[in-house]
Amino acid sequence: MPVSIADVARHAGVSPSTVSYVLSGKRSISADTRRRVLESIRVLGYRPHAGARALASSRSNTLALVVPLRSDVHVPVAMRFAVSVVTRARDHDHDVLLLTQAEGADGLRRVAGSSMADAIIVMDVEIDDARIPVLRELGLPAVLIGVPADTDGLACVDLDFTEAGRLCVRHLAGLGHRDLAFVGEPPAVYERRTGFAERTLAGFREAARALGGPEPAVLPCEQTRAAAERAAAELLREHPGTTGLVVQNEAAAEPLVAAVRAAGLSVPGDLSVVAIGADDVAASATPALSSVGLPAEELAERAVELAVRGLDGGTPAGVTLLPPTLVDRSSTAPPPRRA
Amino acid sequence: MPVSIADVARHAGVSPSTVSYVLSGKRSISADTRRRVLESIRVLGYRPHAGARALASSRSNTLALVVPLRSDVHVPVAMRFAVSVVTRARDHDHDVLLLTQAEGADGLRRVAGSSMADAIIVMDVEIDDARIPVLRELGLPAVLIGVPADTDGLACVDLDFTEAGRLCVRHLAGLGHRDLAFVGEPPAVYERRTGFAERTLAGFREAARALGGPEPAVLPCEQTRAAAERAAAELLREHPGTTGLVVQNEAAAEPLVAAVRAAGLSVPGDLSVVAIGADDVAASATPALSSVGLPAEELAERAVELAVRGLDGGTPAGVTLLPPTLVDRSSTAPPPRRA
DNA sequence: CACCGCAATCGAAGCGCTTCGACACCGTCG
DNA sequence: CGACGGTGTCGAAGCGCTTCGATTGCGGTG
Numbered sequence: 001m002p003v004s005i006a007d008v009a010r011h012a013g014v015s016p017s018t019v020s021y022v023l024s025g026k027r028s029i030s031a032d033t034r035r036r037v038l039e040s041i042r043v044l045g046y047r048p049h050a051g052a053r054a055l056a057s058s059r060s061n062t063l064a065l066v067v068p069l070r071s072d073v074h075v076p077v078a079m080r081f082a083v084s085v086v087t088r089a090r091d092h093d094h095d096v097l098l099l100t101q102a103e104g105a106d107g108l109r110r111v112a113g114s115s116m117a118d119a120i121i122v123m124d125v126e127i128d129d130a131r132i133p134v135l136r137e138l139g140l141p142a143v144l145i146g147v148p149a150d151t152d153g154l155a156c157v158d159l160d161f162t163e164a165g166r167l168c169v170r171h172l173a174g175l176g177h178r179d180l181a182f183v184g185e186p187p188a189v190y191e192r193r194t195g196f197a198e199r200t201l202a203g204f205r206e207a208a209r210a211l212g213g214p215e216p217a218v219l220p221c222e223q224t225r226a227a228a229e230r231a232a233a234e235l236l237r238e239h240p241g242t243t244g245l246v247v248q249n250e251a252a253a254e255p256l257v258a259a260v261r262a263a264g265l266s267v268p269g270d271l272s273v274v275a276i277g278a279d280d281v282a283a284s285a286t287p288a289l290s291s292v293g294l295p296a297e298e299l300a301e302r303a304v305e306l307a308v309r310g311l312d313g314g315t316p317a318g319v320t321l322l323p324p325t326l327v328d329r330s331s332t333a334p335p336p337r338r339a
Numbered sequence: 340m341p342v343s344i345a346d347v348a349r350h351a352g353v354s355p356s357t358v359s360y361v362l363s364g365k366r367s368i369s370a371d372t373r374r375r376v377l378e379s380i381r382v383l384g385y386r387p388h389a390g391a392r393a394l395a396s397s398r399s400n401t402l403a404l405v406v407p408l409r410s411d412v413h414v415p416v417a418m419r420f421a422v423s424v425v426t427r428a429r430d431h432d433h434d435v436l437l438l439t440q441a442e443g444a445d446g447l448r449r450v451a452g453s454s455m456a457d458a459i460i461v462m463d464v465e466i467d468d469a470r471i472p473v474l475r476e477l478g479l480p481a482v483l484i485g486v487p488a489d490t491d492g493l494a495c496v497d498l499d500f501t502e503a504g505r506l507c508v509r510h511l512a513g514l515g516h517r518d519l520a521f522v523g524e525p526p527a528v529y530e531r532r533t534g535f536a537e538r539t540l541a542g543f544r545e546a547a548r549a550l551g552g553p554e555p556a557v558l559p560c561e562q563t564r565a566a567a568e569r570a571a572a573e574l575l576r577e578h579p580g581t582t583g584l585v586v587q588n589e590a591a592a593e594p595l596v597a598a599v600r601a602a603g604l605s606v607p608g609d610l611s612v613v614a615i616g617a618d619d620v621a622a623s624a625t626p627a628l629s630s631v632g633l634p635a636e637e638l639a640e641r642a643v644e645l646a647v648r649g650l651d652g653g654t655p656a657g658v659t660l661l662p663p664t665l666v667d668r669s670s671t672a673p674p675p676r677r678a
Numbered sequence: 679c680a681c682c683g684c685a686a687t688c689g690a691a692g693c694g695c696t697t698c699g700a701c702a703c704c705g706t707c708g
Numbered sequence: 709c710g711a712c713g714g715t716g717t718c719g720a721a722g723c724g725c726t727t728c729g730a731t732t733g734c735g736g737t738g
Binding site for chain 3: 353354355356357360366367368369372391393394395396397
């Protein structure tokens with residue numbers, strides 16, 4: 001039942017190595033021979049045995065992908081990302097081995113040690129991530145989605161969240177806002193120093209300070225409707241002067257706005273809101289939220305590209321930050337005139 | 340750098356085959372030899388080459404998992420499922436190769452043909468799924484999450500959604516409700532005849548008819564807040580007599596209830612609501628919704644178990660339906676007395 | 679005491695592929 | 709016209725592992 005390269009060779013009247021060269025293109029083959037071989041492959045339904053190939057070529061044609069499963073990561077975004085990685089990997093003739101965060105550094109060692117993958121892509125990277133030294137010594141190309149403190153020898157891809165933070169502030173400032181606030185990810189995200197959250201906040205603070213307004217309020221927020229409502233209440237109670245709000249929390253953005261409106265304020269009449277995160281969430285809220293989108297598909301594409309390039313010698317170390325883009329929707333306007 | 344079984348053998352003063360037998364346990368090895376070999380493995384940091392192993396044993400120790408990426412599948416549930424599959428697979432010393440729906444039948448052929456996986460797990464199965472004949476002829480153990488029309492020779496695992504539909508009705512009926520309605524998945528889900536949606540509805544209808552009440556209203560609903568609000572409006576307008584509602588739509592349950600309350604009705608005072616789906620969504624709504632949970636982790640565990648058992652000859656064909664459980668929370672009560 | 683059976687180990691033959699060096703052939707150039 | 713550089717193909721040597729006899733020492737039996 002399983003047809004091997006020898007079967008194909010026999011059927012096409014050539015040697016196995018010729019079949020191999022037809023498939024890999026590593027040596028020139030006459031047009032006629034190539035045709036015959038390809039035809040035999042088709043007729044016999046031949047598929048190279050992945051293991052044999054990996055053994056002989058020390059290439060598995062597989063990428064390992066580590067996905068987070070923390071409760072405080074927005075799952076749809078992670079999923080979009082994972083699916084895009086698979087799709088892009090297939091474009092480069094690679095498959096994807098799925099690892100969970102829970103496997104940790106040992107999982108990486110295992111996969112690398114047994115040559116199951118040619119490169120590793122890691123999502124949800126922390127500033128001081130325990131897996132980073134391991135990745136470095138593994139000798140496999142590694143691509144991080146996210147940027148740790150020490151990026152030596154590693155390839156990192158991310159949205160430029162620092163700039164995203166600034167961009168939101170500048171957008172609001174351009175409309176005339178001075179009194180800003182920030183509602184962010186759950187506290188745990190900051191505590192474990194997840195790169196994107198920390199950097200967004202840094203960009204936000206830096207730009208806000210440059211405005212010369214009051215020190216902006218910063219409220220972490222769990223990824224639940226109830227937490228969003230609490231954050232809204234706190235915001236209105238403790239920082240009533242706020243006219244511009246930046247929200248980086250997929251689950252909280254919509255309910256937060258709803259709560260603000262329920263309290264009798266108008267968005268954007270009294271409070272302008274800019275979201276950072278999955279664009280579809282922002283776009284389908286009421287009102288549609290101006291937002292800086294997270295280009296999961298493009299990040300995935302870059303990550304796969306870097307990983308694959310890393311295989312052919314090109315050491316793809318370095319940090320790639322995609323420029324953020326703010327889409328202006330219906331949640332931002334000039335601040336209300338002072339009473 | 341890469342240490343092979345021969346290195347271990349040399350270091351331990353035995354032959355390579357002995358090392359192999361220590362690792363596989365397929366022949367008896369003296370305690371002393373075993374100890375020495377394991378020690379050498381540890382010292383040298385030996386990891387068997389996955390490809391070589393697969394080649395020699397025709398076992399890849401890998402499961403292929405096909406995940407859906409349709410917009411109308413509730414993503415967090417799919418993700419919980421995928422992560423659980425990986426975790427359970429590791430318990431059985433297997434890794435997981437991630438495939439997307441988009442690869443379709445060809446992806447299955449490719450993976451099977453090149454011996455990349457020992458078994459295949461497929462999520463989001465339709466009643467007449469095009470991949471099913473392919474799975475059958477592949478000669479690999481296949482486990483479906485979901486139940487197609489023709490289950491011959493296939494292993495299927497799912498929640499007993501028919502019973503779940505009945506269970507919701509019985510719960511409501513037990514409280515005295517007669518006037519029921521159902522808000523379901525997006526229309527596309529029914530159009531492509533996704534098994535779980537169709538079966539839930541069948542169970543619901545059957546049990547509702549048995550009650551002898553009016554033919555219940557059935558409203559499909561997109562997975563958005565706005566659609567949920569529209570469904571609520573339609574329900575109140577077109578079916579004002581409804582006192583008991585079953586909702587099978589993760590994204591719509593909470594906003595639907597919110598909209599009903601915003602319209603001045605009380606839940607459960609005027610309308611009792613039972614949800615079917617991810618338990619956490621139901622539990623964190625206000626009020627907490629009585630619900631039939633989707634045991635993603637347990638389904639994943641069964642699926643992996645069946646897949647792995649399929650490897651050792653045991654043909655695990657057959658349908659496994661997990662019994663649904665209804666958790667009574669704060670969204671169901673006797674119907675209001677007739678005015 | 680010759681013999682048997684069992685436990686423990688070894689050696690060698692693959693598994694299906696890639697890749698390197700050889701080789702044959704052919705048109706060219708000096 | 710003989711040496712030369714391509715081109716297209718082949719054969720064989722692995723890649724690192726599993727697995728199937730075969731072999732060696734045993735203690736135990738008849």
